[in-house]
Every structure is written in C-alpha cells, then in structure tokens.
Amino acid sequence: MSETPTPRRFTASGPLRGTMRVPGDKSISHRSLMLGALAIGKTTITGLLEGEDVLATAAAMRAMGATIERGDDGTWTVHGVGVGGLLQPAQALDMGNSGTSTRLLMGVVASHGITASFTGDASLSARPMGRVIEPLSQMGAQFTPSPGGTLPLMMRGCLPAVPITCRLPVASAQVKSAILLAGLNTPGITTVIEPVATRDHSERMLKGFGARLEVEEAEGADGPERIIRIHGDADLVAQDIVVPGDPSSAAFFIVAALIVPGSDLRIENVGLNPTRAGLIDVLREMGGQIDLLNPREVGGEPVADLRVRHSQLHGITVDPALAPSMIDEFPVLFVAASVATGQTVTSGLDELRVKESDRLSVMATALRAIGASVEEREDGLVITGTGGTPLAGGGPVTTHLDHRIAMSMAIAGLASTNGVSVDDTAPIATSFPTFEKMLLERAS
Known part of the structure; x- marks a missing residue:
C-alpha cells in the first residue's frame, strides 16, 4: 500500500443507474x-x-x-x-x-x-x-x-x-x-x-x-x-474456480443506491452465501428495495443479480445474531442508518473493535464529524437518522488506514450537502482497487 496519503472529497451525486459488477469475493x-x-x-x-x-x-x-x-x-x-x-x-x-x-x-x-x-x-x-x-x-x-x-x-x-x-x-x-x-x-x-x-x-x-x-x-x-x-x-485435488462478486464490496453500492434519490442500479454476479448475506436482510427490514434476480449456484456458492432502488429507510434494532454474517458491512450500514427515519440500534459488535481499526469508535467519530447523531456503546452504536435529509458533510474524517472506513465515508459523501473529505483513500486498494473509478461511473 502507498505510504503517501491520498485525500479526496466525495460530493453529492446524481442517481446511480445502469448495470455493474464488483470485483471477486x-x-x-x-x-x-x-x-x-x-x-x-x-x-x-x-x-x-x-x-x-x-x-x-x-x-x-x-x-x-x-x-x-x-x-x-x-x-x-x-x-x-x-x-x-x-x-x-x-x-x-x-x-x-x-x-x-x-x-x-x-x-x-x-x-x-x-x-x-x-x-x-x-x-x-x-x-x-x-x-x-x-x-x-x-x-x-x-x-x-x-x-x-x-x-x-x-x-x-x-x-x-x-x-x-x-x-x-x-x-x-x-x-x-x-x-x-x-x-x-x-x-x-x-x-x-x-x-x-x-x-x-x-x-x-x-x-x-x-x-x-x-x-x-x-x-x-x-x-x-x-x-x-x-x-x-489430506490429499487435495486441483480445481477450476469461478470467484463470485464480493458481497462486502457490493454493499457500498447497495447502500449508495438506497440513499441517493432516483437511483435504480443492477449489480450482477453477487455472492449470496447465507453466512455473508446478513446486510441484505437488514436493509430489507429497514425498507430497502432490493430484488434478487436470476438466482443460481456457481462453484457451490449461491449467486444472484441484485436490483437496488432508492428507498426511504427506517431505523430498526439489528438482531445481534446476524453480526457474524455481516461483520464487515456494519460501517456502511451505519451510513445508511444515519439518513434513515428513526433510531437504529446495534449490539454484539465487540469484534469490530479489533478489525483494521476500532470500527465502532472510528465510525462514531467520523459520522459525528459530518452531522450524524451517534451514541457509542461498548458493543455497538445507536444512530438517530435524519429522516432522509442529507447529512451536512465536512471532514476531513480520519480513516486510520482502514479501507472499509474510507469507502463507507465516500458513500456518506453522496448523501451530504457539502460533501465529505476523507483523509486517505490509498487503503481502498487493499480490497477494492477500482472502487473510486466505479463510483464515479455510476454516480455521475
């Protein structure tokens, strides 16, 4: 990863439309x-x-x-x-x-x-x-x-x-x-x-x-x-493997399409392993319009195309039993909760404190810096949403070399009045090198 920080400001966009594929899982x-x-x-x-x-x-x-x-x-x-x-x-x-x-x-x-x-x-x-x-x-x-x-x-x-x-x-x-x-x-x-x-x-x-x-x-x-x-x-035998699209990468575009007015986005070939698909269940419970098209199995893994449309989300209490199936997606879920109607309560997220950064503390600080209402608890966040009103924006938010923090705050910038400055986008290359290019193409 580059040692030189790459700051960037992400601003409100037009609707996310068209068809796209995210990189492999x-x-x-x-x-x-x-x-x-x-x-x-x-x-x-x-x-x-x-x-x-x-x-x-x-x-x-x-x-x-x-x-x-x-x-x-x-x-x-x-x-x-x-x-x-x-x-x-x-x-x-x-x-x-x-x-x-x-x-x-x-x-x-x-x-x-x-x-x-x-x-x-x-x-x-x-x-x-x-x-x-x-x-x-x-x-x-x-x-x-x-x-x-x-x-x-x-x-x-x-x-x-x-x-x-x-x-x-x-x-x-x-x-x-x-x-x-x-x-x-x-x-x-x-x-x-x-x-x-x-x-x-x-x-x-x-x-x-x-x-x-x-x-x-x-x-x-x-x-x-x-x-x-x-x-x-054991004796392992060589295989021919087709890697499905990464649901953790798709998560950023799913949330972006849900919170940017007028969006209607199709994301092809997304892996939907049931131990990884918790975010989709939670976003649907919050009112998100996410349709699974052409469900199929590739190499033993369930796969489908997703159609995601702008939706007015509402806050929920997220079942902590779902945490393992969406542990990497909580940062971007926190962004969705910030513009939902009402309160979203999460718990059972101790694991987030020992990821690339302490994702509970870092996301709470970053979201407050751009106008969100966030209460940090020992094992989760309580977020009171804006009811669909854009966040104020601001920054620069500190990502602590965490790729998912950087991408989540980029998505927050799309739903803000003044844009969101991210202190360093270089870490994004660890998991999603084409993220910024694809976001620009879809949100232009």
Missing part, C-alpha cells in the same frame, strides 16, 4: 490461492480479486514453493506442492494490511516443518494475533510475536502437529479457518466448535478440493453450536 480469492498451492496439479481461478490483500497471499504461497501466474486474460493458474510440501521461505512474508492472509497462513504453516516470519504495515501490526496463536500453539507450533501478541512475528511449525478440539470463545471465521488449515497436515481429526455459524467458505472449499470434512449442528450447554471436524493427512 476476497474471502474466496484468498482461499483459492492457498488451497490451490496445497493441492496436487493445476488450479485455475477466474474472477480473482486483484487487491493488495490477495496479492500478499499469492506472494506468500510463491515464497513457500507454489507456482502462481496470471494470464493475459486475467485467469490465474496455481501449480500446487501438495499438503506437507511447502518450502522454507527465504525472506519474511509481508502481509501488508491483510489480517486474513496473516491468520490463515499462520494456520497453514503451523503443521509444516518450516519457520516463517510475518510482517505487515502499521495498521496490521497493531492487530492482536493471540486468538490464533493460542490454538495453534496447542497443536505444537511455536511463536515469537512482538509485545502484545502482534506482528512482526516469527513462528515455527510442528511436524507432526497434534490434533485438538477447540471451542472458540468468540465467533471468528479467520480463527476457525486457521485451525482447519493446520488440521490438513495433522494426523487424526482436528475439531472446531463455534458458538454461532460464521462464514463457511473454508468448509465449502476444503470439501471442494477433496478434504474429508464433516459439519454437525448440536445443542451445547449454552445453546446451539456448530461442530466442524477435518481429517488430517
């Missing part, structure tokens, strides 16, 4: 590269998200022995080394801003007999890694992190690793995925128990690549829980 793109590198044979990937986070994953897998190339037509090929075949990287693995790359690759390395050093940018280096370090240490991996359990971090994998049963104290798809990836090269059965279902791309894709994996819904002492078991010493 980031979660699936990461996992396609990792699993392709751990498979035997040639994996082809169409629609890979070519943001900086995903490219960091590609570079790391290359450094550990996989051959990864991009064709002129945008198709990526991965020649894997097989589970257990990773090589010692010659240099530190630079994760940039990508928490997903870091945590999942720590899982991959944990059950290989190699040592790897992980580094990252200032934002990533402030993020805690303890939730991943603890279970992987139980499997035998050894860690030397920086004070506070952060990057830079050195780890030594364990061969053979020890299978564990890990009950996650907090729902986290990244921690779950790290343990399952470590379990691929671990003799026996590695088990993860999660209190609520988190995004399940890892489970779907591990099965697709040939891993033996079982998922069971059970009644635990504190209510329903989800049990995932993966059988070790």
Whole structure:
C-alpha cells in the first residue's frame, strides 16, 4: 500500500443507474490461492480479486514453493506442492494490511516443518494475533510475536502437529479457518466448535478440493453450536474456480443506491452465501428495495443479480445474531442508518473493535464529524437518522488506514450537502482497487 496519503472529497451525486459488477469475493480469492498451492496439479481461478490483500497471499504461497501466474486474460493458474510440501521461505512474508492472509497462513504453516516470519504495515501490526496463536500453539507450533501478541512475528511449525478440539470463545471465521488449515497436515481429526455459524467458505472449499470434512449442528450447554471436524493427512485435488462478486464490496453500492434519490442500479454476479448475506436482510427490514434476480449456484456458492432502488429507510434494532454474517458491512450500514427515519440500534459488535481499526469508535467519530447523531456503546452504536435529509458533510474524517472506513465515508459523501473529505483513500486498494473509478461511473 502507498505510504503517501491520498485525500479526496466525495460530493453529492446524481442517481446511480445502469448495470455493474464488483470485483471477486476476497474471502474466496484468498482461499483459492492457498488451497490451490496445497493441492496436487493445476488450479485455475477466474474472477480473482486483484487487491493488495490477495496479492500478499499469492506472494506468500510463491515464497513457500507454489507456482502462481496470471494470464493475459486475467485467469490465474496455481501449480500446487501438495499438503506437507511447502518450502522454507527465504525472506519474511509481508502481509501488508491483510489480517486474513496473516491468520490463515499462520494456520497453514503451523503443521509444516518450516519457520516463517510475518510482517505487515502499521495498521496490521497493531492487530492482536493471540486468538490464533493460542490454538495453534496447542497443536505444537511455536511463536515469537512482538509485545502484545502482534506482528512482526516469527513462528515455527510442528511436524507432526497434534490434533485438538477447540471451542472458540468468540465467533471468528479467520480463527476457525486457521485451525482447519493446520488440521490438513495433522494426523487424526482436528475439531472446531463455534458458538454461532460464521462464514463457511473454508468448509465449502476444503470439501471442494477433496478434504474429508464433516459439519454437525448440536445443542451445547449454552445453546446451539456448530461442530466442524477435518481429517488430517489430506490429499487435495486441483480445481477450476469461478470467484463470485464480493458481497462486502457490493454493499457500498447497495447502500449508495438506497440513499441517493432516483437511483435504480443492477449489480450482477453477487455472492449470496447465507453466512455473508446478513446486510441484505437488514436493509430489507429497514425498507430497502432490493430484488434478487436470476438466482443460481456457481462453484457451490449461491449467486444472484441484485436490483437496488432508492428507498426511504427506517431505523430498526439489528438482531445481534446476524453480526457474524455481516461483520464487515456494519460501517456502511451505519451510513445508511444515519439518513434513515428513526433510531437504529446495534449490539454484539465487540469484534469490530479489533478489525483494521476500532470500527465502532472510528465510525462514531467520523459520522459525528459530518452531522450524524451517534451514541457509542461498548458493543455497538445507536444512530438517530435524519429522516432522509442529507447529512451536512465536512471532514476531513480520519480513516486510520482502514479501507472499509474510507469507502463507507465516500458513500456518506453522496448523501451530504457539502460533501465529505476523507483523509486517505490509498487503503481502498487493499480490497477494492477500482472502487473510486466505479463510483464515479455510476454516480455521475
């Protein structure tokens, strides 16, 4: 990511109209590269998200022995080394801003007999890694992190690793995925128990690549829980993967079309995995007109085209049980709530405090700076909307190197009187390099 800040002012726009596609799903793109590198044979990937986070994953897998190339037509090929075949990287693995790359690759390395050093940018280096370090240490991996359990971090994998049963104290798809990836090269059965279902791309894709994996819904002492078991010493088989459009990227344009008068926008090929589609359910409950067209399945993932029209939204109390299915979309939901009628109440969002930034605090400060009425609570925000009146605007708002904060405040600028200044749009390249260009095209 560029070290030079790129400030920009986003101003009120005309209606968002026409048809568009957002880049490929980031979660699936990461996992396609990792699993392709751990498979035997040639994996082809169409629609890979070519943001900086995903490219960091590609570079790391290359450094550990996989051959990864991009064709002129945008198709990526991965020649894997097989589970257990990773090589010692010659240099530190630079994760940039990508928490997903870091945590999942720590899982991959944990059950290989190699040592790897992980580094990252200032934002990533402030993020805690303890939730991943603890279970992987139980499997035998050894860690030397920086004070506070952060990057830079050195780890030594364990061969053979020890299978564990890990009950996650907090729902986290990244921690779950790290343990399952470590379990691929671990003799026996590695088990993860999660209190609520988190995004399940890892489970779907591990099965697709040939891993033996079982998922069971059970009644635990504190209510329903989800049990995932993966059988070790796995042999993965190369696949041809078509990556659907990222629902987290589509979220910004969905909210923009809902809050900008006169908008009627079609977003094609959006992934609608039920563990990721919570935002659409919440926005519909708020009165948003979002139609699902041509629903279909691509590579085991549900996909549809979305038609989104300007709507007068109203505040609701968001069910905290939905949080895992829309955890990355809350910043832009807060923008929608700011111009809705009445009060929107969110809770159960402790996870947002340990993302690229403390997204609860940062969004509360940013929205207040542009005229929104926001109360910050320990685990959520309470936002009293304007009833459809544009926000005053202002800034510059501080994004704290967080791509989703930058994009959310850009969308807020479209529904403001005086525009919204963002201190740095450079972080957007980590997940959505074409965001500003597409926004200009749709909102001109």
